[in-house]
Amino acid sequence: MKKYVIISNDIRNKILKGEYIANQRLPFEKDLCVQYESSKMTIKKAVDILVTEGLIIKRRGSGTFVKDLNPEEIERIAMANQFRGTTALYSDKKVFSKILNFSIVTVPEQAAKKLNLSEDTFVYDICRVRYVDDKPVVIEKMYMPIDLIPGIKEKNIKGSIYEYIENELHLKIQSAHRTVSVRKATDSEAEELGLEEGDPVAIAEQVGYLDTGNTFEFSTSIHRYDEFSVEMVLTRD
Amino acid sequence: MKKYVIISNDIRNKILKGEYIANQRLPFEKDLCVQYESSKMTIKKAVDILVTEGLIIKRRGSGTFVKDLNPEEIERIAMANQFRGTTALYSDKKVFSKILNFSIVTVPEQAAKKLNLSEDTFVYDICRVRYVDDKPVVIEKMYMPIDLIPGIKEKNIKGSIYEYIENELHLKIQSAHRTVSVRKATDSEAEELGLEEGDPVAIAEQVGYLDTGNTFEFSTSIHRYDEFSVEMVLTRD
DNA sequence: AAGTGGTCTAGACCACATT
């Protein structure tokens, strides 16, 4: 394990345990260098993780201070900006899928753009409703190039596609770009999600990348409005 | 200007201009060291900015590669994870506020928690509807401690409060934690936003911090569903 | 085996705030 991650975790724990108290000054970086037997750069890296997470703030010439956060806020910070599929997100609950469509088609125009594919490429066209504890929470439509993600079977899309990609194909999912917006549910969406027509839904359009840099997924998720929220930490510069 | 930012910008421009092409390998870091007359650490920092933005990917032992992105995606990346007020966000449009409430009250319980204040603190209680090009797009309710942000007048909340805080009070806004969710508009919200009751609205709950680490703002924004979207880059580790 | 990026160090110099 990386030294700066270990140090970062250690400091975070001390904040969570109340060993470093809100608005209190943390030890100076040069003291942390001694304490953790590390160089300045390593300590800075460790501390900057916590700055990015929003737990602490630094002031040049003055020191580093614990932010004035309530426990809920801290809890959220730990969850924010993580990239998890539905199965992993609700790992303590029962997740299953109702499959609405599973076929192979030539890539539709919008998806071709997002996936940066030529128009004549074959992709999976998957549409499924994800149930959590027997309640429908999201409709997922996704396109994936068959060349990149070969061998998907119906049983895979009943469970976690991400698990199939990572554990069976041994590919590494690296990141995703997501756009969240809001609109009214269409008739058929409402029916699948157990909503009334015109009820709110959250739309998450996502483009996913492997660690090879290849775009492997373009998906649109339609979420029940009462089962959706997303956390962010924004910074000014 | 910091060297690694200059280098990062330079490389980004070369990608945008097509000088480095999708799926192509970037020069090795040791070559970039020579080219930019920098050390390994500085180059790594510069390149890692672009990795975080999602423009490129790195593979140890193999090299650094430009991601296979379409132009729209690249455009979005530049916008993502920025922290801007409504006025700055719509800087090319006409923004004004209709003030629904502007008073000073003892802090309500929920806001006290979020702002980490004791129950008997005075805060501004501001509620305004923001119009962009004469169309209502968002209702903002916000609480700010009067001690931290003194001297707000009605004219300030008609315009940009963030501008007042930064330009007149010379305080620095550092970051914010935001939670986005979705629900149906209440009767009164619908009226202010020109919607029907029960139409979708996006709710953004936000806690804002100064660079001193002080929590200066707890706000809840109720957005018209057709005028709301948010971008994110998620990473797996 | 050679070459990549990743981590870490010890120390220089700078910008900024005041312990």
Place this chain on the structure above:
DNA sequence: ATGTGGTCTAGACCACTTC
């Protein structure tokens, strides 16, 4: 004036691919 955190260097060693 002193001490903080911020940037940068030159070089060591490690983990991973195969240029």
